[in-house]
Amino acid sequence: xxxxxxxxxxxxxxxxxxxxxxxxxxxxxxxxxxxxxxxxxxxxxxxxxxxxxxxxxxxxxxxxxxxxxxxxxxxxxxxxxxxxxxxxxxxxxxxxxxxxxxxxxxxxxxxxxxxxxxxxxxxxxxxxxxxxxxxxxxxxxxxxxxxxxxxxxxxxxxxxxxxxxxxxxxxxxxxxxxxxxxxxxxxxxxxxxxxxxxxxxxxxxxxxxxxxxxxxxxxxxxxxxxxxxxxxxxxxxxxxxxxx
Amino acid sequence: xxxxxxxxxxxxxxxxxxxxxxxxxxxxxxxxxxxxxxxxxxxxxxxxxxxxxxxxxxxxxxxxxxxxxxxxxxxxxxxxxxxxxxxxxxxxxxxxxxxxxxxxxxxxxxxxxxxxxxxxxxxxxxxxxxxxxxxxxxxxxxxxxxxxxxxxxxxxxxxxxxxxxxxxxxxxxxxxxxxxxxxxxxxxxxxxxxxxxxxxxxxxxxxxxxxxxxxxxxxxxxxxxxxxxxxxxxxxxxxxxxxxxxxxxxxxxxxxxxxxxxxxxxxxxxxxxxxxxxxxxxxxxxxxxxxxxxxxxxxxxxxxxxxxxxxxxxxxxxxxxxxxxxxxxxxxxxxxxxxxxxxxxxxxxxxxxxxxxxxxxxxxxxxxxx
Numbered sequence: 001x002x003x004x005x006x007x008x009x010x011x012x013x014x015x016x017x018x019x020x021x022x023x024x025x026x027x028x029x030x031x032x033x034x035x036x037x038x039x040x041x042x043x044x045x046x047x048x049x050x051x052x053x054x055x056x057x058x059x060x061x062x063x064x065x066x067x068x069x070x071x072x073x074x075x076x077x078x079x080x081x082x083x084x085x086x087x088x089x090x091x092x093x094x095x096x097x098x099x100x101x102x103x104x105x106x107x108x109x110x111x112x113x114x115x116x117x118x119x120x121x122x123x124x125x126x127x128x129x130x131x132x133x134x135x136x137x138x139x140x141x142x143x144x145x146x147x148x149x150x151x152x153x154x155x156x157x158x159x160x161x162x163x164x165x166x167x168x169x170x171x172x173x174x175x176x177x178x179x180x181x182x183x184x185x186x187x188x189x190x191x192x193x194x195x196x197x198x199x200x201x202x203x204x205x206x207x208x209x210x211x212x213x214x215x216x217x218x219x220x221x222x223x224x225x226x227x228x229x230x231x232x233x234x235x236x237x238x239x240x241x242x243x244x
Numbered sequence: 245x246x247x248x249x250x251x252x253x254x255x256x257x258x259x260x261x262x263x264x265x266x267x268x269x270x271x272x273x274x275x276x277x278x279x280x281x282x283x284x285x286x287x288x289x290x291x292x293x294x295x296x297x298x299x300x301x302x303x304x305x306x307x308x309x310x311x312x313x314x315x316x317x318x319x320x321x322x323x324x325x326x327x328x329x330x331x332x333x334x335x336x337x338x339x340x341x342x343x344x345x346x347x348x349x350x351x352x353x354x355x356x357x358x359x360x361x362x363x364x365x366x367x368x369x370x371x372x373x374x375x376x377x378x379x380x381x382x383x384x385x386x387x388x389x390x391x392x393x394x395x396x397x398x399x400x401x402x403x404x405x406x407x408x409x410x411x412x413x414x415x416x417x418x419x420x421x422x423x424x425x426x427x428x429x430x431x432x433x434x435x436x437x438x439x440x441x442x443x444x445x446x447x448x449x450x451x452x453x454x455x456x457x458x459x460x461x462x463x464x465x466x467x468x469x470x471x472x473x474x475x476x477x478x479x480x481x482x483x484x485x486x487x488x489x490x491x492x493x494x495x496x497x498x499x500x501x502x503x504x505x506x507x508x509x510x511x512x513x514x515x516x517x518x519x520x521x522x523x524x525x526x527x528x529x530x531x532x533x534x535x536x537x538x539x540x541x542x543x544x545x546x547x548x549x550x551x552x553x554x555x556x557x558x559x560x561x562x563x564x565x566x567x568x569x570x571x572x573x574x575x576x577x578x579x580x581x582x583x584x585x586x587x588x589x590x591x592x593x594x595x596x597x598x599x600x601x602x603x604x605x606x607x608x609x610x611x612x613x614x
Contacts, residue, residue, distance in 0.1 A: 072327070101331040124265035130335035176528065178260045179311055
């Protein structure tokens with residue numbers, strides 16, 4: 001059982017982010033990134049959502065891929081660009097300063113894989129849905145989706161234990177940064193809802209962390225996800241009771 | 245509805261209290277209904293929904309990211325910003341719900357959310373709505389027209405009690421804990437005296453002499469000090485019954501008044517520029533040193549209008565909550581009442597042509613601004 005909510009603390013200082021993240025997670029963050037990078041094949045063009053310091057991107061480039069990463073934090077983007085520069089990755093690692101809402105500017109059918117670690121737990125429900133819809137759009141047929149993030153354990157006991165383990169870190173993070181992250185109720189389910197075919201979901205950290213592997217089904221009329229404006233986005237409105 | 249969260253966000257407004265982002269339906273909105281945008285602070289959303297429902301408004305309401313802070317504070321601290329609104333518009337699916345492309349934003353969001361940039365990035369046009377939620381129904385029914393009072397921030401007695409309670413309660417509580425531990429016998433006296441001082445000061449503060457909160461409380465403290473002195477002289481040594489009460493009153497007033505400007509919607513902050521001068525630039529997540537706002541307040545910068553660059557977009561006039569700007573005969577802006585400015589930066593952020601600038605003053609140049 002573990003929580004990564006403290007990353008909001010470390011995000012304030014990009015140069016030491018990776019080292020401290022890895023140390024405070026007992027080496028697990030680096031392990032996760034290695035797992036994600038191992039899913040990427042040489043020659044692939046990869047989109048990384050929330051690339052942070054560019055550590056994962058750098059691993060994927062070392063494995064022969066080329067990466068377009070984006071991040072909302074200007075400090076992280078600066079740091080990632082510096083890394084690309086220092087490691088001589090310019091040609092194969094590009095960084096944009098934007099959020100997932102900017103993904104609609106990316107070309108359709110232009111990536112072999114979309115990857116993201118510890119980003120979805122910082123997004124709202126709408127933003128996650130949008131990011132997944134856009135990922136589906138920018139991926140080529142059979143393109144891979146690889147997500148690693150904090151999720152809610154499936155059993156009630158697990159959720160209680162997770163909340164208890166998380167509480168002190170959440171409190172400290174909230175005190176210093178006035179913010180936090182939210183474990184995702186069911187990441188694999190959201191991925192499938194968006195129209196992906198789920199290949200594998202691996203849970204770890206006492207069921208509170210998920211590595212989700214999925215792929216984009218080929219573009220035929222039958223598998224195109226429903227985009228009916230009337231039904232899209234209606235079901236999961238977070239509106240309070242009694243509004244409607 | 246979560247009454248515990250509402251009470252918490254009422255009394256501990258200094259701490260963020262976020263609600264989920266997303267689209268809410270108010271009443272029964274249709275494809276022509278207005279789209280309102282607000283922050284994701286729990287108390288703001290509760291109050292806004294209550295007022296809109298009471299007034300029978302049918303609208304879409306987009307709750308955008310402000311990190312759980314109220315509209316004005318979050319806009320000032322750049323937590324409620326252009327990206328918050330752009331992201332909400334794009335990811336909420338609102339485009340599929342309405343035929344028009346117009347957002348109504350609270351004008352107090354103007355220091356953070358740049359209308360022109362939202363339009364460029366989403367194609368949605370921003371209209372600045374009324375400052376207060378209770379005017380929204382009238383604003384909508386009158387064809388989205390605002391009269392002067394709808395555009396201006398006020399600081400009436402209810403608002404004074406409300407913002408005062410939200411910001412000062414933690415200090416009151418800390419005082420109570422201090423008495424409970426160190427001098428429990430004096431706790432009851434503290435509880436009622438400090439509370440009474442708060443209510444009386446907030447109700448009476450416009451009529452207390454002095455331009456700043458600190459001057460106001462120092463004048464009151466001087467009066468109370470004289471009363472204390474008189475009591476000590478008139479009563480036999482050490483028996484003046486109101487001694488403790490007067491001391492508690494003097495100290496509490498000092499705490500309440502020292503940053504009245506930071507609570508008031510119509511006064512500039514006193515504490516932030518003072519701390520910046522002392523060289524204390526930030527506490528936790530909140531920074532003031534090096535910000536344009538603090539530099540304006542300290543006289544290191546001043547707002548200047550380059551008359552010939554003004555294109556008459558009226559944004560400054562529309563967003564200033566104090567009425568600093570007017571539109572002149574030549575349809576260009578005029579800084580009509582600069583003395584009312586609280587340095588919120590709304591005009592500076594919204595100006596389409598860059599005609600409004602925060603230029604370093606001579607004092608600012610002496611302090612190293614370039």
